Amino acid sequence: MDLKYVGKTYIRPDAISKVTGKAIYLDDIRLPDMLHAVVLRPKYAHARIKKVDTAEAEKCPGVYKVVTGAGCKFRYGDNIKDLQPMAVDKVRYIGDPVAAVIADTPAHARAAVEKIVVDYEPLPVYTDAREAIKPGAALIHEGHEKYWRLPTLHETADSNIANTYHLHKGRGEEGFDEAEVIIEEEFNYPLGSCAAIEPHGTIVWFKEDRTIEVWSTSICPFIIREDLANSYGVPVGDVRVHTPDLGGCFGYKSDITTEQTIAWIASFAPGRPVKWVASREEDFTSTLLAHGIRTRMKMGAKKDGTLVALKSTIYHTGGAYADTAVNVTIASTHNSTGPYEFKHCDLTGYTVYTNTPAVGAYRGYGHQESQIATERMMDLMARKLGMDALALRKKNFLSEGKVNAVGETMWKHNGNLLECATRVEKMLFSKPKPAEDADYVYGRSMVTVMKSPKGAPFSTKGCYMKMNVDGSVTINMGGAEVGQGLRTIIRQIAGEALKIAPERVRVYTEIDTQYSPYEWQTIGSMFTTQGGRAIIRAADKLITLLKNTAAQVLKTDVDYLEYEGDYVILRNDPTIRVATAELARGYITDDGITIGDLAQSVSDARLPRYSNPDKNGQGSIGVTYTMGAQAVELRIEKKTGKILVDHFYSVFDVGQVINPLQIRGSVLGGVTMAIGAALYEEVVFDAEGHITNPQLFKYHLPTYKESVEQTIEFVETPDPIGPFGARGIGEHSVIGAAPAILNAIYDAIGVDLFEIPATPEKVKKALEARKEPK
Amino acid sequence: MAEKMTFKINGLDRTVEIEPEMMLIDLLRDELNLTGTKRGCDNSTCGTCVVVLNGKAVKSCNTLASKAAGADVITVEGLASGMELHPIQKAIAESGAVQCGFCTPGIVMELYGLLETNPEAGETEMTNALNKHLCRCTGYEPIRDGALIAQKMMKEHAKAK
Ligand code: FES
Numbered sequence: 063m064d065l066k067y068v069g070k071t072y073i074r075p076d077a078i079s080k081v082t083g084k085a086i087y088l089d090d091i092r093l094p095d096m097l098h099a100v101v102l103r104p105k106y107a108h109a110r111i112k113k114v115d116t117a118e119a120e121k122c123p124g125v126y127k128v129v130t131g132a133g134c135k136f137r138y139g140d141n142i143k144d145l146q147p148m149a150v151d152k153v154r155y156i157g158d159p160v161a162a163v164i165a166d167t168p169a170h171a172r173a174a175v176e177k178i179v180v181d182y183e184p185l186p187v188y189t190d191a192r193e194a195i196k197p198g199a200a201l202i203h204e205g206h207e208k209y210w211r212l213p214t215l216h217e218t219a220d221s222n223i224a225n226t227y228h229l230h231k232g233r234g235e236e237g238f239d240e241a242e243v244i245i246e247e248e249f250n251y252p253l254g255s256c257a258a259i260e261p262h263g264t265i266v267w268f269k270e271d272r273t274i275e276v277w278s279t280s281i282c283p284f285i286i287r288e289d290l291a292n293s294y295g296v297p298v299g300d301v302r303v304h305t306p307d308l309g310g311c312f313g314y315k316s317d318i319t320t321e322q323t324i325a326w327i328a329s330f331a332p333g334r335p336v337k338w339v340a341s342r343e344e345d346f347t348s349t350l351l352a353h354g355i356r357t358r359m360k361m362g363a364k365k366d367g368t369l370v371a372l373k374s375t376i377y378h379t380g381g382a383y384a385d386t387a388v389n390v391t392i393a394s395t396h397n398s399t400g401p402y403e404f405k406h407c408d409l410t411g412y413t414v415y416t417n418t419p420a421v422g423a424y425r426g427y428g429h430q431e432s433q434i435a436t437e438r439m440m441d442l443m444a445r446k447l448g449m450d451a452l453a454l455r456k457k458n459f460l461s462e463g464k465v466n467a468v469g470e471t472m473w474k475h476n477g478n479l480l481e482c483a484t485r486v487e488k489m490l491f492s493k494p495k496p497a498e499d500a501d502y503v504y505g506r507s508m509v510t511v512m513k514s515p516k517g518a519p520f521s522t523k524g525c526y527m528k529m530n531v532d533g534s535v536t537i538n539m540g541g542a543e544v545g546q547g548l549r550t551i552i553r554q555i556a557g558e559a560l561k562i563a564p565e566r567v568r569v570y571t572e573i574d575t576q577y578s579p580y581e582w583q584t585i586g587s588m589f590t591t592q593g594g595r596a597i598i599r600a601a602d603k604l605i606t607l608l609k610n611t612a613a614q615v616l617k618t619d620v621d622y623l624e625y626e627g628d629y630v631i632l633r634n635d636p637t638i639r640v641a642t643a644e645l646a647r648g649y650i651t652d653d654g655i656t657i658g659d660l661a662q663s664v665s666d667a668r669l670p671r672y673s674n675p676d677k678n679g680q681g682s683i684g685v686t687y688t689m690g691a692q693a694v695e696l697r698i699e700k701k702t703g704k705i706l707v708d709h710f711y712s713v714f715d716v717g718q719v720i721n722p723l724q725i726r727g728s729v730l731g732g733v734t735m736a737i738g739a740a741l742y743e744e745v746v747f748d749a750e751g752h753i754t755n756p757q758l759f760k761y762h763l764p765t766y767k768e769s770v771e772q773t774i775e776f777v778e779t780p781d782p783i784g785p786f787g788a789r790g791i792g793e794h795s796v797i798g799a800a801p802a803i804l805n806a807i808y809d810a811i812g813v814d815l816f817e818i819p820a821t822p823e824k825v826k827k828a829l830e831a832r833k834e835p836k
Numbered sequence: 837m838a839e840k841m842t843f844k845i846n847g848l849d850r851t852v853e854i855e856p857e858m859m860l861i862d863l864l865r866d867e868l869n870l871t872g873t874k875r876g877c878d879n880s881t882c883g884t885c886v887v888v889l890n891g892k893a894v895k896s897c898n899t900l901a902s903k904a905a906g907a908d909v910i911t912v913e914g915l916a917s918g919m920e921l922h923p924i925q926k927a928i929a930e931s932g933a934v935q936c937g938f939c940t941p942g943i944v945m946e947l948y949g950l951l952e953t954n955p956e957a958g959e960t961e962m963t964n965a966l967n968k969h970l971c972r973c974t975g976y977e978p979i980r981d982g983a984l985i986a987q988k989m990m991k992e993h994a995k996a997k
C-alpha cells in the first residue's frame with residue numbers, strides 16, 4: 063500500500079497543552095458555587111451497619127450536608143446490578159462508601175467526616191476466592207440470585223459465586239484420553255492496581271431544571287449518562303457527561319467506578335456542583351483493583367509435541383461487587399489457551415465475591431493473568447517431552463486454518479506469529495548467555511502471546527466529520543484520550559483517507575455527551591481498529607457527497623469524477639476540476655444560488671459479526687487478534703535475590719504501524735507496567751481485609767532507574783478490519799513479561815516459581831533450593 | 837492565623853494570605869489557580885507537584901507555603917515566553933515523553949531546576965533528578981531522550997547568545 067501519512071511519526075496534538083500545564087484534568091475544574099465531598103470508609107471489610115450517627119459531623123464548620131445510604135432503593139451495574147452508590151445495611155470491603163460530608167472546602171469536609179460514628183457488627187472476611195468459595199462461607203451478597211444480570215451470566219444461589227463461565231470445545235475433558243503426556247499446575251497473578259498517576263475524581267451537579275451534569279475521570283461517559291438517567295428517572299439526554307483530559311487509565315477508569323457514589327452524594331445538594339477527588343489511598347482502596355486471578359491448568363500432549371487437551375479452572379477474587387470483574391474472568395478463561403490450538407478444551411471461570419475492592423479492567427484484561435499459566439506450562443511441557451520449548455510452541459501456533467478455543471477459524475490475516483517468534487528467537491539466542499559470575503546468575507526466556515478485544519457486541523464508535531470552507535477538516539468522536547495518542551492517529555487516518563495533510567485535520571479535545579458522537583467506551587485496544595474504520599467510512603461518505611456536488615458544478619456524471627484531496631477532477635480531462643474547499647458548504651454559483659449538500663458526514667463502526675457466547679461458551683467472541691513474541695534477559699543478584707532485567711524484546715504483528723513514535727511508546731510503557739507486576743507490585747491485604755500498602759511509597763511502581771532497555775519491532779500482515787490494515791496493540795505488550803521472567807528464573811537457577819511478584823525474598827528462597835536447569 | 841506573604845511567582849510580585857500549615861501546592865492550585873502543578877499522591881512520592889523555588893526543584897506538596905516568602909517561585913505556567921516554548925518543553929513534547937501528560941509538568945520543572953543551574957549535568961545527576969518522578973505511561977525511555985535533547989538545545993541557545 064502506498065501510504066502518505068500513515069506509518070510516519072507525527073507529534074500528538076495535545077503535547078503542547080500538556081507541557082505548558084494548560085491541559086485541564088478533573089481536579090483542575092472549578093465551577094461556580096462548588097461544594098466538596100469527602101467519603102467515610104469503613105473500619106471493617108465485612109460488617110453489618112447497625113447505626114450511623116451524624117449529629118456531631120453536622121455541627122462542624124463549613125458543613126453543608128452529611129449523607130448516608132439510608133433510603134437508597136436502587137442498584138446498578140452493566141452486567142450484574144449488584145452495586146449501590148452507598149452502603150445501606152452492610153459494608154463488603156474496606157473502601158465501601160459508608161457516609162459522606164459535603165462542605166465548602168475539602169478540609170472542612172475531611173474534618174467533619176472524622177466525627178461520624180458508625181456502629182458495626184463484624185462478619186467473616188474473605189480476601190481470596192478459594193476461601194470465599196468454600197461451602198458454608200458467610201454470604202457477601204445474600205440473595206444475589208435475585209439481582210438483575212445479563213442473560214448470558216450464571217450465578218450460584220446461596221454461595222459467593224457471582225458467575226460461572228464454561229467453555230467446551232471438542233470432547234472437553236474427555237479429550238485427555240488422547241494425550242500421552244499430561245501435566246497440571248496452579249499459578250497466581252495477585253491483586254494489583256492500575257495506579258495511574260492521576261487519581262480518580264468526579265463532579266456531579268443536579269440542576270434545578272432537572273438535568274444532571276457530570277465531569278469525571280472516566281472513559282465511559284455514555285455509560286454514566288445512561289446509568290444515572292436510569293437511577294434518577296430522567297431522560298438519557300438530560301444527563302450531560304464530560305470527560306476532561308485524563309492522566310492515564312490502564313483500565314480502572316472504564317466502567318462505572320465512583321460516579322454513582324458521587325451522584326448519590328450530590329443529589330443531597332441540589333443546585334450546587336459537588337466535587338470529589340480521590341486521595342491516593344482511596345484510589346487503591348475505593349476504586350477498581352486488577353487481576354486477582356488464580357489458574358489451575360492441566361495440559362495434555364502427544365509425545366511428538368502435538369497439544370491435544372486443555373483444562374483451565376480460574377478462581378477470580380472478584381471483589382465485593384462482581385459487575386466489573388465478571389467479563390475479566392470470562393476473557394481470562396477463554397483466552398487461557400494462549401496462541402495455541404487445543405483440539406479439546408474444558409475451560410471454567412468462577413467470578414467469586416470477596417471482601418476486597420471490586421476488580422475491573424487492567425490493560426490486558428484477563429489475558430496476562432491466565433497466560434502466565436499457559437506460557438509457564440509450555441516450558442514445563444517441553445521439559446517433560448524433552449523438546450525445545452520454542453519448537454513446541456511453533457508446532458502448535460494458532461496459524462492459518464487452526465481453530466481457537468471459541469471456535470473461530472484462524473486466517474493468514476490474523477497475523478504471522480511465526481515471523482514474530484523467529485525474529486525474537488534471533489535477537490535472544492544470537493549470542494551466548496553470560497556465564498555465572500561471583501555476583502550474578504543469568505537467565506533468559508521467550509514466550510508467545512495473543513489477545514482478543516473482549517467488549518460488547520453492540521459496542522460501536524461514532525465519528526462526525528465536517529469539511530470547513532478552507533478545505534480543512536474537523537473531526538469529533540467519542541474516544542477517550544488517556545495518553546495512548548488516539549488524537550494523533552485520528553489525524554493521520556483521516557488525512558490518509560481524505561488525501562489531505564494531517565495538520566489540516568483538527569481533532570476534538572474533550573468528550574461531552576451533549577455533542578460527542580456515541581461511543582460505548584474506549585476499551586479493548588479497539589480505537590484504532592473500530593474508530594479508524596469509522597473514520598474511513600465517514601471519509602467515504604464525505605467524498606461521495608463532494609463528488610455529487612462537483613458533478614452538478616462540472617455538468618457531468620458522478621462516476622466520471624475523481625476525488626484528489628484539494629480538487630475533484632474529471633478523469634478524462636483533469637483540467638476540468640473544482641476546488642474541494644469551494645464545495646464545503648455547498649457550491650455557490652455566480653448568481654449566488656447554492657447547490658449541493660453541506661460537506662459533513664456521520665458514521666460508526668462495530669466489529670463484524672461480534673456475538674454473545676453460545677451454550678458451549680463459544681461463538682464469534684474474539685473476532686480480531688493480535689499476536690506476538692516477547693523475551694527477557696535477566697540476572698539474579700545472588701546475595702539479595704534481586705532480579706535485574708537487562709533487556710526485554712517484543713515483536714508483534716500489528717498489521718500496519720500508524721505512528722512509529724507512539725507505537726513504540728505504547729509498548730515501552732506496557733512492558734514496564736508488566737515488569738512492575740512481575741517483580742514488585744501487589745496490593746496486600748491483612749486477615750481483616752485492610753490494604754497494608756495503599757500508597758505509592760509502599761506499592762512499588764517501576765521507577766526511572768528501574769526502566770529496562772527494550773528492543774521493539776513490528777511485523778505488518780494487513781488486517782481486513784482495521785484502517786489501512788492496522789490491528790490493536792494498546793494492551794498486548796503487558797502479557798509476556800510475567801511468564802518470561804519466571805521461565806528465565808528457571809533458566810538461571812532451575813527452580814520453578816508459580817506466582818508473581820518475584821520479590822527478592824521469594825527468589826532468595828528459590829536460590830537456596832537451586833538446581834541445575836534441565 | 838492567616839498571614840500576609842509577598843513572593844515572586846512566575847516573574848510577578850504577589851501578596852497573598854496564607855494559613856501557617858498551608859502547603860505550597862494548595863497556595864498555587866487553590867489560591868492562585870495555577871493548576872498546571874499536579875497532585876498525584878498523599879506522601880511526597882510521585883513528583884507531579886514539583887516547582888522551582890529559588891532555582892531549585894522542590895515538591896510543592898511537602899513545602900510549606902510560608903517557605904516561599906520573599907522567594908522566587910516558577911511553575912510550569914511560567915516557562916514559555918508568549919508563544920515561544922522553553923527548550924525543555926519543546927524537547928519533552930517531541931520526544932514522545934508525553935502520553936497522558938499528568939507527570940509532565942513535574943518533570944519539566946525538575947529538568948528546569950537542574951539544567952538552568954547545571955547545564956553540564958551528567959548522567960548521574962540527570963538520573964537522580966528524574967528518579968524522583970513516577971510515570972506510569974512511557975517506560976521512561978522517551979523522558980530520558982527528551983531530557984538529553986533539551987540539554988543540547990539549551991547549550992546551543994546559550995552559545996548563540
Ligand atoms: S503530589 Fe506526589 S510528590 Fe507531591
Ligand code: FES
Nearest residue numbers: 936939971972973
Ligand atoms: S505520561 Fe502519563 S504518567 Fe507520565
